Amino acid sequence: MKKCGIIFSAVLVAVLASCATMGGGSADDNAIARGVKAWNEREPAAAAAYWNDIENKDVNKKYQNYITLYNAGVDALSDADSIKASNEPKLLAACNTALSKFTALDPALKLPPDVCQKGSVLAAGRISALLASEKLTAAKNMYTSALKVYGDSDVLASAGKEVDTVSSILTKKSALGSQADKARAVAGFDEKIAAYDASLAAYSAAENEIASDVNKSGVAKSAGVAANVRSLKKAHQDLSIERESAIRERAYEYKDRIGEEFARTPEQGKNGKMSLEEILAHYQSVKTNIDKIYQELLDFAAHYPNDVGQDILNDINDQRKDLEDKIAQVNKEISTAKEIASRGKVVMPVMIGLFNPAPGSTAESKKSRPAKFSATDAKKDEYWWGMVSIPKNQMNDLVITLKDNRTVSVFSENTKSGKLIKKNNMKDLVNRGYKVGNSWPVLNAGSQLTSDKYFFEVQKGKTEDYEGEVVVYSSFIVRMR
Numbered sequence: 105m106k107k108c109g110i111i112f113s114a115v116l117v118a119v120l121a122s123c124a125t126m127g128g129g130s131a132d133d134n135a136i137a138r139g140v141k142a143w144n145e146r147e148p149a150a151a152a153a154y155w156n157d158i159e160n161k162d163v164n165k166k167y168q169n170y171i172t173l174y175n176a177g178v179d180a181l182s183d184a185d186s187i188k189a190s191n192e193p194k195l196l197a198a199c200n201t202a203l204s205k206f207t208a209l210d211p212a213l214k215l216p217p218d219v220c221q222k223g224s225v226l227a228a229g230r231i232s233a234l235l236a237s238e239k240l241t242a243a244k245n246m247y248t249s250a251l252k253v254y255g256d257s258d259v260l261a262s263a264g265k266e267v268d269t270v271s272s273i274l275t276k277k278s279a280l281g282s283q284a285d286k287a288r289a290v291a292g293f294d295e296k297i298a299a300y301d302a303s304l305a306a307y308s309a310a311e312n313e314i315a316s317d318v319n320k321s322g323v324a325k326s327a328g329v330a331a332n333v334r335s336l337k338k339a340h341q342d343l344s345i346e347r348e349s350a351i352r353e354r355a356y357e358y359k360d361r362i363g364e365e366f367a368r369t370p371e372q373g374k375n376g377k378m379s380l381e382e383i384l385a386h387y388q389s390v391k392t393n394i395d396k397i398y399q400e401l402l403d404f405a406a407h408y409p410n411d412v413g414q415d416i417l418n419d420i421n422d423q424r425k426d427l428e429d430k431i432a433q434v435n436k437e438i439s440t441a442k443e444i445a446s447r448g449k450v451v452m453p454v455m456i457g458l459f460n461p462a463p464g465s466t467a468e469s470k471k472s473r474p475a476k477f478s479a480t481d482a483k484k485d486e487y488w489w490g491m492v493s494i495p496k497n498q499m500n501d502l503v504i505t506l507k508d509n510r511t512v513s514v515f516s517e518n519t520k521s522g523k524l525i526k527k528n529n530m531k532d533l534v535n536r537g538y539k540v541g542n543s544w545p546v547l548n549a550g551s552q553l554t555s556d557k558y559f560f561e562v563q564k565g566k567t568e569d570y571e572g573e574v575v576v577y578s579s580f581i582v583r584m585r
Contacts, residue, residue: 132158139167144214148174170209177205181222192233199223199230199246206253220254227254228263235270235328238335243267243328266328269321273332276310277339284343293354297408300347307340351411358401359420363460365393366427367473369452383438383450387431398424423459430455433556434491447559448487448521451475457493457576458500470578478571482564487521489559490574494550501580502549502558505542506572510565512544516554522561538580542572545580 129137139154152171158164180201187194202223206215215223227250234243247267251260283306287299318324318333370378370386378386401420405412434454438444456475465471475490494500504512513532519525533546533553546552562570 132160132163136163136167140210140212144212147216148213167210170213173205173208174213174215177202177223178219180205181219181226184226192230195226196230196233199226202226203246203249203253207249215254221257224250224254224257224259228259231263232266232326232328235266236331238274238332240267240271240274243270262323262326265321266323266326269318269323269329270332272317273314273329273336276314277332277336280307280310280336281339284339288346293350294407297347297351300343300350304340304344304347307336307343311336311340348411351408352413352416355401355404355412355416355420358397358404359423360463361397362394362420362423362427363473365390365397366430366460367453369476377449378452380438380444383454384435387434387438387454391428391431394424394427426459430457430459430493437491437557443518446520447489447518449477449479449489451477451488451490451574455491455493456574458578459493462575472576474573474575476571476573478569479562480569482562482568482570484564485522486562487519487559488562489518489557491556492549492553492558492574492576493556494553494576496550498550499548499579500550501577502546502553502574503577503580504544504560504572504574506544506562506570507542508565508567508570509542510570511563513561513563514544514546515559515561516552516557517559518557519559519561525561543580547580549576 135154135157139151142150142154148171152168155164155167155171158167180198184195184198184202187198189195206223209215227246231243231246231250234240234246244267247260247263250263254260280303283303284300287296287303290296290299314333314336318329321329323329368390370382398420401417405417437454444450453473453475456472458470458472460473462471462473477488479486492502494502502514504514506512512534513525514534515525515530516533517524517530519530524530533549534544535547536544538545538547546558549558558574560574562572
């Protein structure tokens with residue numbers, strides 16, 4: 105319903121004008137016509153004097169209510185003056201109240217120009233805010249209502265351009281979002297990345313097109329347009345980050361595979377009965393597989409040279425070198441066959457340490473992947489050995505855990521399968537005061553062990569079968585607390 109500068113409803117205006125100027129019609133018709141004339145030519149309050157004379161109670165109430173509606177609408181506009189600019193919900197409520205009240209007025213009643221101007225400014229601000237929140241339908245509805253109630257104005261014309269511009273942006277954004285969703289759903293990795301690239305190219309093209317359209321619109325700096333341009337750019341950036349993350353995650357899978365390969369335990373060695381030749385063959389196969397995985401990583405990096413950063417390659421290359429060093433240490437130890445044969449059975453993997461942490465470890469309770477051992481038909485005490493990597497000045501703990509309650513003793517030197525324990529009065533390194541269940545801890549193992557090797561005795565138990573594992577903890581006490 106246009107109230108400012110809008111021509112009266114033809115039929116009603118003709119009737120009212122005739123009644124007012126020619127004296128025709130009923131007394132109520134004349135009172136209505138005079139009231140409408142006073143409203144439009146002087147001010148809305150001036151109509152009350154004439155509409156008070158309307159004898160028909162229902163009609164009288166109807167026209168008196170127009171004044172009430174008008175005053176309520178004006179009050180809503182006035183209340184908006186005292187609302188903080190940051191309180192958008194209250195400003196929106198005031199705007200909707202004013203529009204609702206003014207919309208309920210008879211089409212023949214004009215709104216004063218100052219009311220139209222104030223209402224237009226308030227509505228334009230709310231339209232912009234709704235657009236900034238991507239509430240396009242609500243913004244369109246408010247624009248239509250405001251134009252009908254307050255009539256044409258520069259401020260509403262600008263709001264209309266803002267609505268059209270944002271509508272165009274959101275249409276493009278929706279299509280781009282659908283294309284991105286399809287890229288996410290692609291199964292093959294290379295195919296998925298290609299789909300990401302196509303989607304990102306579409307975003308770039310759309311941004312250039314939108315930038316041109318926005319500059320031509322004349323409302324580039326409006327809150328609604330600016331917010332939606334930023335939102336589109338953020339969606340573009342988020343998709344780019346998503347693509348980069350997918351590539352980096354795939355690159356780090358190679359690192360995890362290298363770690364898993366190093367920790368691989370040969371099935372035939374689970375009872376500690378592998379020959380030296382079999383152990384050497386096992387670690388040679390580990391090295392071969394690690395080299396193969398590393399080459400796969402290099403091929404992957406060559407395929408995505410701009411996405412697999414040197415930091416990833418350095419990180420994985422350092423791990424590979426570290427693992428190769430550990431394997432070299434193990435191979436060197438294994439090569440001293442006579443000395444090794446006297447140590448007893450060997451745990452697998454031979455070398456453990458926090459350089460190869462178990463998945464899910466945290467800084468406070470970090471632990472290594474385990475070295476495992478087991479035996480069947482054990483009729484007497486048995487002896488085992490392994491290697492551990494603990495950096496200098498690190499208070500890491502070595503913990504041996506069995507599935508039953510037989511006793512474990514740990515030594516820093518070769519016991520010659522137990523022959524030297526009593527003879528040399530060898531010290532048991534287990535801190536029994538911190539024993540938890542069937543876990544036997546050697547606290548601060550780096551300072552207690554004299555080399556990178558540990559030796560332990562598993563005493564005869566109630567059964568002839570047993571199994572267990574050896575783990576390095578950053579802090580066994582903290583973890584078990």
